[in-house]
Amino acid sequence: MKTAWERVETARNPNRKTALDYIDKVFDEFVELHGDRISKDDASIVCGLARIGDQNFTIIAQQKGRNTKENMLRNFGMPNPESYRKAIRFMKQAEKFHRPIITFVDTKGAYPGIEAEERGQGEAIAKSMFEMSKLKVPIITIVIGEGSSGGALAISIANKIIMLENAIYSILSPEGYASILWKDSSRAQEAAEKMKLTAQDLHNFKIVDKIIEEKDEFSKIAEKMREEILSEITELSEMSQNELIEHRYSKFRKIGDYKERN
Numbered sequence: 001m002k003t004a005w006e007r008v009e010t011a012r013n014p015n016r017k018t019a020l021d022y023i024d025k026v027f028d029e030f031v032e033l034h035g036d037r038i039s040k041d042d043a044s045i046v047c048g049l050a051r052i053g054d055q056n057f058t059i060i061a062q063q064k065g066r067n068t069k070e071n072m073l074r075n076f077g078m079p080n081p082e083s084y085r086k087a088i089r090f091m092k093q094a095e096k097f098h099r100p101i102i103t104f105v106d107t108k109g110a111y112p113g114i115e116a117e118e119r120g121q122g123e124a125i126a127k128s129m130f131e132m133s134k135l136k137v138p139i140i141t142i143v144i145g146e147g148s149s150g151g152a153l154a155i156s157i158a159n160k161i162i163m164l165e166n167a168i169y170s171i172l173s174p175e176g177y178a179s180i181l182w183k184d185s186s187r188a189q190e191a192a193e194k195m196k197l198t199a200q201d202l203h204n205f206k207i208v209d210k211i212i213e214e215k216d217e218f219s220k221i222a223e224k225m226r227e228e229i230l231s232e233i234t235e236l237s238e239m240s241q242n243e244l245i246e247h248r249y250s251k252f253r254k255i256g257d258y259k260e261r262n
Contacts, residue, residue, distance in 0.1 A: 002166070004192040004201075008174060010166040011145045012108075017218060019046060019061035019104040022144060025222035026229070028052055030059065036085035039119070044075040044111070045083035045155075047090045050102070052230060058094035060087045060155050061104035064145070077146075078111040081124035084154055088131050100138040100233050103155040108173060110151030125154040132157035133252075134245055138236035140229060143167040143199075143208075149176075159248050160232045161207065163199040164221070165214040169207075170197035207255055 002010070010016070023030050027050040034041040046061045064070075064077035071077075094101050110121055132139065132155070141158035147169035163169060171177075174188040177195055202208040209232075212224050239247060 003189075004195070004198050005174070005189040007166050007198050008168055008188075008192050011168045014064075014066055016145055018066070019063045019106055019144060021218075022104065022142075022222055022225060023050065023059060023061060025219065026052070026226045027057070027059075033090065034086075036082045036089055038085055039082050042075070042080045042082035042086065043073050044077055044079040044107075045087055047086055049099075052226060055230070055233065056097075056099050058090050058099045058101045059104070060090060060101065062107045062152075062155070064106055075111055077107045078109060079107065079151060079154075080111050080116050081119045081121050084110075084124035084128045087155055088128055091128075091131055091135055095135050095137050098137060100140070100236070101135070101158075102229060103139070103141045103158065105141060105143045105147040105152045105156055105169070106145035106167075107148065107151045108146050109149035110154070125150045128154040129157050133248060136241035136244060138233055138239075138244060139248065140232050140236075142225065142229075143169050146173075148173050157248065157252065159236055159244060159251065160209045162210045162212060162225075162228055162232075163202065163208045164212050165199055167199055168197045169199075169202055170195050205255070 030048055030050040032046060032048040044063060046063045048059050050057045050059045062077055062079065063074050065074040091101060110125060139158040141156045141161045143163040145167055147167060149172045152169065174191040174195060175185040178187040178191040179185045199208060199211045203211055210228060212221060212228065214221055236244065
């Protein structure tokens with residue numbers, strides 16, 4: 001069995017399949033749409049329309065690159081505010097046309113540059129989470145690689161969360177955790193074990209609903225993902241709009257243990 005750090009390394013592998021790889025394999029058709037209608041199009045999040053058979057979906061996916069040119073285009077998979085505003089635009093469109101939403105998470109975090117902060121990075125992330133929480137359509141999030149910080153959570157307020165076996169999902173990177181807790185980023189491996197960021201850990205905590213194993217070849221993994229999407233959508237489609245919102249709200253309210261003090 002892999003250690004937590006080994007899964008971190010696997011999730012970060014530059015040769016790991018990206019969101020567009022899965023979109024191409026899982027869905028019968030995909031049409032990408034662009035722009036936030038405020039500023040510009042940011043390619044670190046890909047949005048568009050897809051279908052499986054007669055079922056239509058809205059897709060919101062964090063996309064990494066595999067080489068220097070692709071990573072420059074995709075901003076190394078770290079979304080700018082424009083990406084989250086683009087995502088919000090298509091979330092609302094999905095609600096208008098009653099399309100379920102599928103989000104793919106794969107980011108080390110939202111872009112932390114000064115210019116992103118100047119353009120409202122924090123507000124864009126918060127607004128995305130707020131809007132997702134009250135959407136009247138089913139939402140499924142699939143964590144396919146790194147899922148770190150608010151940059152990942154911004155498109156993860158879903159009714160169902162699915163993780164690939166070697167993906168990770170956490171409040172921040174192990175390096176960041178070690179730097180904050182011990183003032184020593186070199187203790188990242190130790191931090192990874194303590195953070196409980198693996199798919200199995202999160203499934204045990206009931207944060208993640210299902211895990212897709214990665215023992216088979218890519219085509220079989222994609223086929224399993226397709227099956228899980230259709231299965232979950234069938235279940236969620238039986239809920240009313242208000243039930244979907246309440247289901248999503250309850251899911252996140254149940255995360256974590258706490259005690260109220262008098």
